[in-house]
Amino acid sequence: MSYTHAVFYRAMNLGHRGSPVRGVLEQALRDAGARAVRSFQTNGTVLLDLEVAGSAEALVAAAAPSLAARAGYAGAGLVRSLDELAAAVEGDPFAVTRDERTYRETVTLVDGGAPLPVALPWTDPRDTLDLVAARPGLVLAVVRGGPGAGGDPNGHVERLTGGVATTRTLGTVRRLLAAAAPD
Numbered sequence: 001m002s003y004t005h006a007v008f009y010r011a012m013n014l015g016h017r018g019s020p021v022r023g024v025l026e027q028a029l030r031d032a033g034a035r036a037v038r039s040f041q042t043n044g045t046v047l048l049d050l051e052v053a054g055s056a057e058a059l060v061a062a063a064a065p066s067l068a069a070r071a072g073y074a075g076a077g078l079v080r081s082l083d084e085l086a087a088a089v090e091g092d093p094f095a096v097t098r099d100e101r102t103y104r105e106t107v108t109l110v111d112g113g114a115p116l117p118v119a120l121p122w123t124d125p126r127d128t129l130d131l132v133a134a135r136p137g138l139v140l141a142v143v144r145g146g147p148g149a150g151g152d153p154n155g156h157v158e159r160l161t162g163g164v165a166t167t168r169t170l171g172t173v174r175r176l177l178a179a180a181a182p183d
Contacts, residue, residue: 096121124156
């Protein structure tokens with residue numbers, strides 16, 4: 001099966017309170033018009049292919065009432081084409097600020113709001129986060145510190161842009177792209 005897009009749901013943890021189980025999530029997207037759906041991991045990351053002409057964003061919006069009714073989920077689903085994701089993480093975009101303190105390299109998707117109002121690379125005042133690169137709707141960041149002590153790319157991007165954001169690790173995005181590759 002070939003996939004063309006990915007949906008990144010904000011604050012979704014499959015099977016947890018306020019989030020759907022995998023089957024409900026996948027069925028809501030199929031009912032909204034996806035030809036193929038594959039939930040990837042439990043963090044609300046989904047591969048999809050469209051059955052009918054139209055936008056993936058419209059499909060995700062059409063699935064939202066079902067997710068709210070069946071699972072109580074009312075968060076945002078941010079959609080990106082797989083080509084767009086692949087271009088964003090091609091090569092080694094994190095080399096600019098990676099050092100021995102690097103904990104995670106992340107991809108933050110953002111919808112709405114204004115462009116980042118800071119020059120890149122930008123480091124937060126606590127020196128726990130570098131925003132490395134930005135494209136429309138997407139910000140790459142290096143997080144320093146360990147679990148619970150590191151920078152917060154999601155929070156910083158939302159505060160700086162006023163948009164709605166969700167973040168995944170570079171490893172998750174690269175595994176997602178590999179899983180979407182045609183057999």
